[in-house]
Amino acid sequence: MSANTPCIRSSVLSELNHCNIWLKMESCQSTGSFKQRSIGNACLQYSKQGAKRFISSSGGNAGISVAYMGNELNIPVTIVVPKTTSAKAIQLMREENAEVIVHGNSWGEANDLALTYVSPEAVYIHPFDDPYLWNGIAPIIDEVIAEGIKPDAVILSVGGGSLLSGISQGLKANSLTIPIYAIETEGTASLNASIKISKYVKLEDVTGIATTLAAKQVCENAFKISQNENIVGLTVTDEEALRACFRFLDDHRTLVEPACGATLSTLYDKKISFPSLTNVLVIVCGGASITLKQLLKYAEGNTPHF
Structure with missing residues (x-):
């Protein structure tokens, strides 16, 4: 129940980075991410x-x-969200007839409560740590290759690690051994912290505006991938992520959340150098609950440079 999303060449980002930048527009999914x-x-x-x-x-x-899936399958849904979850996101969940419970200051605290509702018939859907999730993401690579695009590198954002896990799986299925640039904001960089010391660690706290990246620890599968494959961890500031969101809106008429802006900022700010004929695949992960009003509010409170 997902779409084969457009993969478009960004002339702006390609010219800026002197290579071919291909945008896999996951923001076009029915639920926006x-x-x-x-x-x-x-x-x-x-x-x-x-x-x-x-x-x-x-x-x-x-x-x-x-x-959304509960509504489509006529199965009742209960979702526990932390207090950091946007009002827009909660609204969208309730519009799909889900029961939404607001609890805790972080995803971990919300998750602890959610687990108490699990029973043999009430099945837990983990937001990022389940092979079913990765299996659903892997076809992104199949779709790109079917369009005649063979990527030389992939850039994506990392929160809990499901996107990294699925893309890695898709690359392996297509016999592609290429670098994956895993991007986090400085306040949510649990994977980067683990990569630095080659140890699976958990952050004491997560901070910043990229709230959908705010897992204190990535799934173990993502960490294992970072240790065994060509994963390059990078961090960006909240300001850089926000600036990329506004530039992307101007360049591609598409509104994305800061978690996605983090990935785009590595290209707008030319943080990575690629050879001129390189095909770089960028996962535009989207963000269903962001609004222009919220982005402007973030910008006003975050930096004087907008």
Whole structure:
């Protein structure tokens, strides 16, 4: 229950980076983010196994997709979200008839409560740590290659690590051994912290405006990938992510959240150098609950440079 999204060449970003930048527009999914692939597949598989209710926890995008899938499959949904979740995200979940409970100051606290509702019939849909999720994301690479584009590198954002896990799986299935640039904001860089010391670590706290990246620890599968494959971890500031969101809106008429802006900022700010004929695949992960008003509010409170 996900779409084959457009893959477009960005003339602006290609010229700026002196190579071919291809944008996989996951923002075009029905729920506005790549989570429709991962969550959509997980919900579908568990429904086939007899699930009578879906239980989940989310900072936004995953919960919206669980709610959407529950509505599509006529299965009741309960989602626990932390207090940092935007009012827009909660609204979108409730519009899909989900029960939404606001609890805790972080996703981890919300998740702890969500797990108490799980039963043999009430199935837990993890927002980022489940092979079903990765299986749903992997076809992104199949779609890109089917269009005649063979990427030499991939750039994506990392929150809990499902996108990294799925893209890695898709590359392996297509016998592609290429670097993946894994981008986090400075306040949410749990993968980068683990890469630096080659140890699976958990952050004491997560901060900043990229709330959908705010997992204190990536899934173990993402960490293992970072240790065994060509993963380059990079961090950007909130200001850089925000600036990229506004520039992308101007250049491509598409509104994305700061979590996605983090990836785009590496190209707008030329943080990575690629050879001139390189095909770089960028996962525009989207963001269902962002609004221009919210971006402007972030900009006003974050920096004087907008």
